[in-house]
Amino acid sequence: MKATERRNIRHLSQPELDEYFLAIGEKKFRSKQVYEWLWQKHAHGFDDMSNISKELRAKLAEEFSFPALKIDATQFSEDGTVKSRFKTFDNHLVEGVLIPTEQRKTACVSSQIGCSLSCKFCATGYMERKRNLTYDEIYDEVVLINQQSEKAYDKKLTNLVFMGMGEPLLNYANVLKAIERITAEDGLFMSPKRITVSTAGVAKQIIKLGDDKVKFKLALSLHAANDHKRNEIMPINEANNIKSLVDALNYFYKQTKTEITFEYILFQNFNDTEKDAAELVKLYRQVPVDLINIIEYNPIDAFAFSKPTEEVTAQFMGYLEKNRVNARLRRSRGKDIDAACGQLANKN
Known part of the structure; x- marks a missing residue:
């Protein structure tokens, strides 16, 4: 046969x-x-x-x-981050990252080979989307990264984030099936409360997550709090504007009561002013958001933006704090091996 x-x-x-x-x-x-x-x-x-x-x-x-994923190459960062390039049975490449801290051992996994959304600040967005990963391939990513964690740190993974290559909600069935296997007693038996799926914002699929009563956390890659700016850096916003996302997120929370996070990368002279912070606060008030992750921008060759100064970042964070927004500045890990947020691109 x-x-x-x-x-x-x-x-x-x-x-x-x-x-x-x-x-x-x-x-x-x-x-x-x-x-x-x-x-x-x-x-x-x-x-x-x-x-x-x-x-x-x-x-x-x-x-x-038995088309299992295999590790093709591994890179080790000075800060302990481990990036793996996986090879599929049909010779495609996809990346995943182990992010270790004292408290957590987190796997950042991919859901697609490449991406079709073309977000300007994301290296994966400049790649062609080859295909979706199957649920067993996604499961393999988590297994292999867990083995790395056990070998390097003598600890199992504590957390899982779908923040690697691809848009998880455009591979909906495989991502949910993978999470079902990851959380199953006869699988990896990880609590869904320790899993976060990050989306660039596919409103109808966010609503579907609500209908399916999922138990994992949801993160929205926001990065701009008005449609004009978001359209400029995230073409998906033209079909999924902020109002539609607000409505979808509110429906999702009403159906699931699970945590929602906003992710917001700061770009110098683009979305880092007090006016931008005020728009973000206004949006924060419209959705039951548990946390806003303010993320350091990690430069990529194709995008001319840079990250703000420490002073501007501190002022932005200060404005959020003054307005009683639960916000956290997330420092990047693995930048020296192109493993940080937005840098995954199968580089040699």
């Missing part, structure tokens, strides 16, 4: 595996053993399944594909 004709074994449910093994005359417990290798013991190929006979492994390999 050709590889393209074989069904991905991880796309079978436990009952479907049960049915398959019974059909070939195997005991039902073999199905349970294989399922554990797929999702709990994190096999990356049939040969890893050491308690399965060679004959049965060969039969599985003949009937099913």
